[in-house]
Amino acid sequence: MKVAVIQMAYGEGADEPVADRAERAAGLVREHGPGHDLVVLPELWSAGGFAAKEWQERSQPLVPGELPQALVPLAAAVRDVGAVLHTGSVVERSEEAGPEGRHLWNTSVVLGPDGEVAATYRKIHRFGFGGGEPVLMEAGADVVVTDLPAPADALTTGLSTCYDLRFPELYRLQVDLGAELLVVPAAWPAPRVEAWRLLLRARAIENQCFVVACNTAGEHAGVAMGGRSAVVDPWGTVLAEAGTEEEVLSVELDTGQVATARRDFPVLGDRRL
Numbered sequence: 001m002k003v004a005v006i007q008m009a010y011g012e013g014a015d016e017p018v019a020d021r022a023e024r025a026a027g028l029v030r031e032h033g034p035g036h037d038l039v040v041l042p043e044l045w046s047a048g049g050f051a052a053k054e055w056q057e058r059s060q061p062l063v064p065g066e067l068p069q070a071l072v073p074l075a076a077a078v079r080d081v082g083a084v085l086h087t088g089s090v091v092e093r094s095e096e097a098g099p100e101g102r103h104l105w106n107t108s109v110v111l112g113p114d115g116e117v118a119a120t121y122r123k124i125h126r127f128g129f130g131g132g133e134p135v136l137m138e139a140g141a142d143v144v145v146t147d148l149p150a151p152a153d154a155l156t157t158g159l160s161t162c163y164d165l166r167f168p169e170l171y172r173l174q175v176d177l178g179a180e181l182l183v184v185p186a187a188w189p190a191p192r193v194e195a196w197r198l199l200l201r202a203r204a205i206e207n208q209c210f211v212v213a214c215n216t217a218g219e220h221a222g223v224a225m226g227g228r229s230a231v232v233d234p235w236g237t238v239l240a241e242a243g244t245e246e247e248v249l250s251v252e253l254d255t256g257q258v259a260t261a262r263r264d265f266p267v268l269g270d271r272r273l
């Protein structure tokens, strides 16, 4: 299975309206997607990873048969390319309030090659320590492990987002549900990027999964993003890693490696629950 990781860079200036950014993202998918089975974009690239003040205004409902506006150009692009597209995440606005009385969610949307929604995931662990996500958004409640449509159907896939990476118990639940590939879009800042790099390898090693992680580059609301998107194999070997600027990784996954690693080094069988 061949994956493309599009580490987008963008600033929060008024110089790039969301509609333009969406067209740019679609252009990147059209340019770099062909020949890949799965293409991945970073967290909240349309609403702005750290642009919390804009989230309400840039939020969109996610209703059956209708895509959030920022994803419409991507659906067209993915139909041309024929890949599965993990669109990172959008700020979803729900009509019904969540358990904490809020209407916003940080929601990942995966599109099939027909441009239709193949999977969604609401970020469970909200980042902000009393500001940003925990104040403005609801927490997702569902662990999502899914068989994506062809051509990205070779590995069962667990979905998570950015700060989730710090909570290993989420990934254990994903493994128990059959995950073999962990896809992690992010808006992870530069000052903590060494933690990001280490945690990606740790999640791959401890769960014997491939990790495909797409971070953001550029500066968001004055916060420098860390880049260093990466693809890691089930042994923890980094197959490819981006620098800190906008960059695209293209990696062929030897999908049989998950079964081989788990057979030759059956550490998951030694868990004591």
Ligand SMILES: NC(=O)CCC(=O)C(=O)O
Pocket (backbone or CB within 6 Å): 043, 049, 127, 161, 162, 163, 164, 166, 186, 187, 188, 189, 192
């Ligand atoms: N967008 C995020 O979830 C940021 C997470 C982060 O900065 C960290 O865990 O550190």
